[in-house]
Amino acid sequence: MSSRLLSFVGRTGRRRLMSTAIKLTTVEVNDKTGIATLTMCRPPVNGQNLELLLDIKSSINEIKNNNSRGLIITSASPKVFSAGLDILEMYKPDQQRLRAVWTELQNVWCDLYGISVPTAAAINGHAPAGGCLLATACEYRVMVPNCIIGLNETQLGIIAPKWLVSGYLNILPKRVAERALTQGRLFTTDEALQEGLIDEIANSKEEAVDKCVAFIGTFAKVNPVARALTKQQFRADNLRQFHKEREQDVDDFLSLVNRPEVQKGIGIYLEGLKKKANKQ
Template sequence: MLRSTISSLVPRATSVARHMSNAAKLTTVEINDVTGIATLTMNRPPVNGLNLELLTDLNNSIQEIEDNKSRGLILTSSNPTIFSAGLDILEMYKPDKERLKAFWTTLQDVWLALYGSAVPTAAAINGHSPAGGCLLATSCEYRVMLPKFTIGLNETKLGIVAPKWFMSSFLSVLPRRVAERALNQGRMFTTDEALRNGLIDEVANSKEEALAKCAEFIGSFSKVNPLARSLTKQQLRAAELSELENERAQDLEKFIFFVNQPAVQKGLGIYLENLKKKSKN
């Protein structure tokens, strides 16, 4: 279900912005007191790999933004070339059983929170956005991306199968035929390709411009009744949200079974070794 908190349309005070999250967290939340829009920034060096801790902070920050009755949420990255490199492979390679459960459950929480957020959401994609990064971006209602980067669900190239709810976000923005082929091929779209196919909505030349375009999108709802807007979104996204809510336990079991297959573990090990070699060159 969508979160019950409905964004307030009451203008804020005159200060430009205020920070809500402490520096120790892997995310920061900044509220613009003029627009009432919250910017949620991922900040886990080096590539915003989605590990348990970052996912926990993302989930808490989304709740924080809704509790604060913000007018909208913009998701972005502090890294100048990476939005998010996706799921942290180390969480899945030779995993601790309990941590693996917590990791996947928290990822489910983040998707349910972001895809089902009661406030308008937008992603300022200021870098490459593969796999889990693409999931976060497509969970938002609007996407603005910088040039010369790539975005997509490339799981098949890593020997991984994207869960059905990953595909739901993808299918919500792409024509089915394009999405099906891209998922099977593990295709990464360039910024221009993403724009042509509808995977993103706009292109911006800088992060500042991307944030401004996201804020403009959120501002387009200023004359719309917030309850009516939220309930409309709820109806449009209810099927996908309810499906995961009703099948969370089964989804977790499938994930744990798949990750622990010898062939998958071997593939993840090879991938990590290749990353180490690249980092040395």
């Protein structure tokens, strides 16, 4: 994939816009801070279809290779961080494409969860399901008010995979995580802060990004190699288990999604969305 490099002056210094050929994500590197901001740009809600997942993975790999000091992930949407896996990918699916979608979702989680540089999510809107996946893969989360976040898969008749649950358990007490996952609970911004699912609340996207920058800045005087190795020690067991089970996980996901009762539930959900849209 070809790309070109643009420069412009931002609020906190000169920034370089990387990989402008990528349509569904952008990467901006601030020359002053050395921090890269990965922005999802798939209107209207950053539904994670195959193409968006491939672009997110490509952008994470780009950040790995451009010597950035940290990674912030956010959204171009004013109201939604990411609504999660595009439900149309799961309804009456092409089996080969569905397998590719879940494999790329695994890859995105693995790359973001395991990247050596400090990571933070500027959650500037709602973050259910796969949106929560991206946020919890990061080390720090800042969210704007009056939004929701959580893993609500059970409401659609599917389950959060074991590797995603392990990330939840890094953040939430086991009892809280179990209850939330079995209920398919979505936390409000205030509830998420109270439970520890997010670390801070910001009044705007810009403030959320600034708070993420400040978090990454706390490592300025820490040896980056020692920091990365320490992070990897904490996350190594989850990643090893993930790689051991990833092929079976794909098979289990496809088997679950193709169940008649799950397809029926997804169809009802889509019909509800259609009726809601018609009323607006």
